[in-house]
Amino acid sequence: MIGDQELVSVGLNHRTAPVAIRELLAMPQQDLGRHLVGLRGDGATTESVILSTCNRVEVYAVVPAEDGGSGITRYLAAEHGIRHHELERHIYRYTGPEAVGHLFRVASSLDSMVVGEPQILGQVKEAFKAAREIGSLGRLMHPLMRRTLSVAKRVRTHTDIGKSSVSVGTAGVDLARQVFGSLERRRALLLGAGEMGRLVARSLLAHGVEELVVANRTYANAVELSRHFGASAVHMDQLDSYLGQVDIAIVSTGAQHHLLTRARMAPIMRARRYRPLFLVDLSVPRNVAPDVHEIEGAYVFNVDDLSAVAKAGLKKREREATVAEAIVRQEAERCYESLGARSADPVIATITQRAEVARLAELERSRKLMQQLSPEQQKVVEAMTRSMMKRALHNVLRQARSLAASGDEEGLRQLGEAFEPEDE
């Protein structure tokens, strides 16, 4: 507990709720402000942030301690037309340090469907921005969100959690990079219209491939697909010529035989002077004969090769996740403790203010004596009294923070009362 309030995280995600429930609760970016105001208006929260993505809807909030976040669930159920008890079946609720830890895990992509995916941090930043704009952040949520972003960044820089490929698309990109280094200024050819081929082509384009050409048995389909990618379509009879020019070829057709055989590829590679050609064969049955890989400069990878890379990447991310979890745990404990200490802020302000009043009163009482001093001497006395006051209060203020951090509200109240002005 922080004073008479508590930090909570209330929500559901891809593990606790089916997509049918998640889509009911989803809140578009433009509606976040309305819901943040609604939560506060209902008395469910005093500070809040809403994170709504395709995999999760979560409210991180400061709530009255006795409510424990149940007001948030009631609000969500009422706003989205879901029965309260139905929603409760899918909802999880974390309080105190667990809530902080959960937020850190989410932002660090440890709670994502694909551990280490980078999008979630951007989504958390957007949620933070929306809450700040609407004014739903206060003395607890604001520092918490800032800390969240810095912890997520620390996890990214101190671990390799986001570095290995975990999908066929990124595995293809990584292997292409192993051959070419940067993919900028590289040209790619997409042969066929298979779904996996499109996936790899999309990844390659996203990673800087300069030009994509599309070839298909049916030219009209190639034209349609090329429009989708902002690419150009070529006729199948131009295929060999393009294979001589491009750096990467993605083959994903429905053909039941080898389209690219060693006999066909050998002269093409000779004409290229064995300049590397990266061939990704995603067709089943395979469309590129396995012995093409034996030609100098030709690197042929099929769907099993890419899957193996993705699987190894996933395992590596899992290993990195254990390191990341330790960072998150340590940071969450530290952060909650420092947030707890913030409940001492009003008491500290009162004590400091009262001590300052007393100091000024004493100086006033010695006014006549002070007037006999030169302006420089007066300044020295002024500074001396201020310094004495600070030293005298140092241990008291530390005690106040420590009481607040340990949740000893009664001790904190008594300490504040000790500085009540005496009745005249």
Add this chain to the structure above:
Amino acid sequence: MDALLFSGALLCYLTVAGTRLVDPAEPPAWLPRALDLALGLGLLSHLGGIVAMWTASSEPPIRAAGGSVAVIAIVIGVGALFVRPRDGKGVLAGVHVALVAVLLGISLLLPRTVAHEAAPALATVWLPVHAFSLFVGISSFALAFGVSIVYLWVRRRLKSKQLVGLDRLPSLDSLDQLNTRCVVVGFLALTLGVAAGGLWALTKETPPTGLGEAVWATLIAWGWYAAAVLVRVVGGWRGRLAAHFSVMGFVGMLVSLGGILILNQGWHG
């Protein structure tokens, strides 16, 4: 003194090369910086050894076999620093530093000074140009050798589909480009060194009547690398062929020049 400094440098190099090549599974965050520091310390200690040799014999340590090899080794070490930015996790640095360590180890076993005084004919401006250019040339070919070894290793892994963990190695294309640059720089330096050596011979009071073993070996190496540059730059052939050219060229150079250095106790007897 020089032996002590060289031994210290050798220890640093072996540590760097071993760690870079073994690549611990979960290296601590401070390790890359510590390895760079160790390499820097090694190079400083190595340089200190060369300066100590120079001070002790009052002449550049390039006449004796051991001194020459130690100088070539440090030029390779410095060259490795230029390659480092394109080397991701430092595997290439591991290979280069291992090469430096081997050469420095060999230099410790060879005589590092010559007993007789330098002939007056050696006091000409062409000698430092000749020696420095040749050392830069040999060092560039050594770097090309290291790059090519890594190229062939990466290529082999791609061809045999050992794909897991490949991301810590540089890409084939960047290795191929590095190889070309090293060979071109080495070839230009070697050409300058050969030309300066010719001019030096011509300025002697009694020009040599024939070519010594070291001159023959250098000219053969020049021809080999001229072919390598021609094949790469003019012919456009790259990749495995260029890598094999670099590996065979350097191994041949190492055997021939190394043999001559050891047998002659110096470059030109």
